Structure formats: C-alpha cells, structure tokens
Amino acid sequence: MTDVTNRIIGEINTILGKEIQQENLKETIQKYINAQTKKGFPFAKLTILHYQMLDGTELDKVISVAAAIELLILSFDILDDIEDDDDNQKLWMNEQSFALNASTAMIFICIDVIRKTDLKYKERAISILLEYSLLSISGQQIDLLSKCRTEKEYIEMALKKSGSLVSLACLVGANLASDQYLEIINRYSQFIGLIGQLNNDIYDLQNWEGKNDLLNKKLSLPVIYLLGYQGNGAEIISSYYNGAIEKDEMVKNQKFISKMIVDSGVLVYTEIIKRVYQNKVKTELQKLNVDKKFIGQLLDYIH
Template sequence: MNQDIKHHMYRIVDDYIYVEDLNALLKSFIADKEQENASWSKITVCTHYMLGGNSPHLHRMAAVTELIILALDIMDDLQDQDHSSKTWMQCPQAITLNALLAMLMGVIGELGQLQVADKWLVEVSKIISRSVNGQQKDVTNSVSSVDDYLLMTQEKSGSLFRFACFMGYYSLDCTAEMMEQLNDLADCIGLIHQIQNDMRDVVQYDVKSDLLNKKRTLPILYLLSIDDPAFSQFKDYYDGKMNADFLWQEKEATVRMIHDSGCLEYARIVQSVCLQKAEGIYEQLQAISPWKEEFKEITYASFLDRIK
C-alpha cells in the first residue's frame, strides 16, 4: 500500500476517534489489512489516471476506497466467523462492531471534507448497498440456480470493484457510456475472482468449507445437478437427509469425486467466458497508457495467463 494513502487512513482515524484504545485498534486493523497486499487503492489510482485525472486529493480518495473495503471485509468475516487470525476477529465482537461503525463514520466525514457532490454520495450509497444486498443473498444461502449465483456474485463482489473504480472517476467529466463500461468490467472482474475462490473452497476442509456449510457456489451447483447415483450423497446432504459425517469419514474419496465430477472444469469454462467479456469491454475503453495496461495487470491479467 502506498504510504501516503496509509497516512490518510490513519489521519481519518485520528480526525474522528479520540478514545485511545479504539484509535489504536482501528490502526491495527489497517496495518493487518496492509499485509494482504491487495490492489483496491491501486484500482482507484489507475482509474483516475487512465481517464485523464490529476487530482491533488487522489490519495485521500484511495484511502476512502481502502477503508470501505476493509469495513466490508470485517463484516464478511464476522458473518462467516472465519479468518480467526485477523486482529478484528481476535477482540470481543462488540468492540469490533464499534470499530466498524467508527470507520464508516470516518469515511462519511472524509467524503464531506472532499466536498463530494450530492449525486455522487447517492451513488456511493447505491454501490455499497448493492454489495450488501448480494451479501444478504450469500449469508442466507438463497442461491438456487446458476443465474442466481451470477447475479449475487456481481452484486456482492462486482460492487467492490465498482466502488474502487468509482472513487477514481467520480471527480472527472466521465460520460454515461464510460461509467457503464467500467461498471460492467468491474462486475466481470468480481465474477472472475469469486469463481476462483469458489473453486478453491469446494475442496477445502475446514470451518470455511463451502460443502460443509451447504453453500451453493458455481462448482457446487454443478455437482448437485449431476444425475448419477454415485453423486446422490451430495444432494442428500443438502436436502438434510444425511449429516456431514460422510464428508469427514471419506475425505479423500470425496475430494477425488469432486475432481472427477467435472465441476471444476465447468467453473473454469464460466470463468473463461467472464474473461472474454472483460477483454471485450477493456479493448473498447478509451483510456490513457500506461495506466490502462496497469489497470488490467492489477485486476485480471494473471487469470488470462492461467487459461492459455
């Protein structure tokens, strides 16, 4: 993370949180998040520069991006009760919730300080609310079809990339067509990343196991659709006719069945379609080099290398 962006994140905490222990806790959350080496603020910076921007407040905008993504990550971990090594999962939940609320209030204050126009504040709320709506579908396991999954993932994950892009272009004179292109590209990128996570998690055996938690991700939806008695135990488990014992007792055989089922290949095919769509949108973007190429590099270029 750019150190100037990190400085602004700390400054926002200092501007609004004067209770020492809460102030220190929020800064520890930021330091923890920094270790992930994620690209959220880089997306904001690249979007701004590739569309011709040169705002002196760019790093403040990118700091808002990082804080919103951090807040949503904390919310996700609290809901799923995973990533126990994270600092926000190691303190009492009531304290973490207070820190989460404080972070969001700091972001609202910073957007005010940046004099973000009313129409763009409305757009901020729409993008974040879209992600929350997708998250609600995810935590309630309301997905029952591939179309449901694709929509939920675009809402939940695509909105994060939409927000990172938005913070880079909201201050510029962008056309409606350009904003629509960036939104569509962000949704594709969100799908690409989430499908990759779901392919990993379908064979994972721990508290976050998608199978154990009866989640209906893309590979699992394929697994449940197989009309073969050999795979009926998965359907029976999801229908409540079996408990999870078979998943643990026959762990190696279950993982082998998952690999043999074709569900991972199916997920890769859908992912490759998303990549092709992303490439089509990207090629149409009227954006400035080398920032346009850098945007692609930090968002989805590595996935193109995997399918070649």
C-alpha cells in the same frame, strides 16, 4: 511493498488519527488493517487507477479518498464474515462486538473523509458510494437467504454482492476526474468483482484447513454444480446438504470428496465461466481510449 501501498497505509494512519479519538477503537481498526495489508489494498488502487486513467490532476487528495474506500471495503469484509459465520481464522471473528463497532466506525469515516475534501465532484462520489454499497448489501441478503439454485441466479447475486463493491471503487475514482466512460467502467468493474468471487469459490471448495464452502453448506457456483452432478459418489454432497449425514462424515471422507470434485468437472466448469467474464472485461476495455498502461493494470485484476 510498493510506494503506492506505503502511501495508502500512511494515509489510513493519518485518517484514523484525525477521525478516531477513542484509543482502543483506533488500535482495533489498525489491527484489522494490518491483517489486510498482505492483500495490497486492491480497491484503493482501483480508485487511484481510474482517477489517473481519466487524467485527474489532484492525486494527493484522491489518495485520501482511496484510503477511505479501503476502510469501507474492510468494514464490508468484517460484516460479511460475521454474517456468514464460516471463517473462524479471521481475527475479528474472535471479538465480534468490537469488530461490529469498528466496522460501523469505518463506514462513517469513509463518508466523512470524502465529505471533507475540496474535490469538485465529491458529492458525485458520495452518491456512488451510497448507491453501490446498498446494491452490495442487497446481494449479500440474497446470498444469506441461500436461495440461489441456478447458475443464472448465482451470477446475478454475485454481480450485486461482489461486483458492486468493485464498481464502487472504480466509479468513485473515475467520477472524481471525469464523466467519461462511466457505463463501460460500471460494466467491466462488475465483471471483475464476479471473477474475484469465482476465484474465491474455487479456493473455498478445496480448502479443508480453514473456510470450506462444502462443510459450511454454502451455495457457491461450484456447489450448485455439484448438487446437480449425477456421477459416482455425488450423493454424499446432496445428503449432507439435506441433513441426512453430519459434518463428521464429510470430514472423514475428505480424500474421496476431493477426488470426486476433480472427477466431476466442476473446477473446469467454474474456470470456463470465469473465462467468459474475463473475455467480457477485455471486450469492454477495448472501448476505452486511454493510455494502454492502464489497460494492462486492469487486466491484472482478472487472473
């Protein structure tokens, strides 16, 4: 575990100790944080990265803000899972009342932590947090409506839902240091969020042991492609989504469907779309006049 990760964990523990007095609520949030630790706190690290990239000089204070951002993102993850109801392997899905209360607490903790700092531009940070949280919530609403039927509609939704949260983390860090490059940062951070969503889509299409977008009738980008596919066996997907066959039939035909997914070209298609946005990120990063080590760290987010 890296030193930065350890510092973020330590700061989260400090925040919870100060902000939450009810012991069971504190333990519940800590349990959820522990479950997320394997992800390595990428949003907090993006906040720190952008603060340092723009020559911020009060890193200790910003680590507290970054830890608070990670709590906010976890609250969104919990709400997203409960709203979608498609991943019962997550521990908060088995205690949804507690999870909803914990997620509400984490949202207000994040705002309160930033408000209590003496950082010069904290009001800008809070404004960004509120604006981009609402954009993400709007994207989630579009996703829940299951009305994205084209590549364009899906990408627009994902840029709002996933891209806005990455923008939030990056722009909070950047704004606490400077007002430079904000439009560029906003663009490439949204693309990074979209790339992350496409990676999830590819995984969730092929994961038959847990969350599976096909079985849950989700309209991910690969599924939209498959619903328009005319090749051998494609009708099983449209029949399931139209209610003509049941989930048991899909599970029974897992091997056939897995082969059809490969044969359809959907995985190649999704990778090509991902590559388009990887190149867009690289184009935007070339416009930054910053230390190259930060560019390298940002490129790690687009694999």
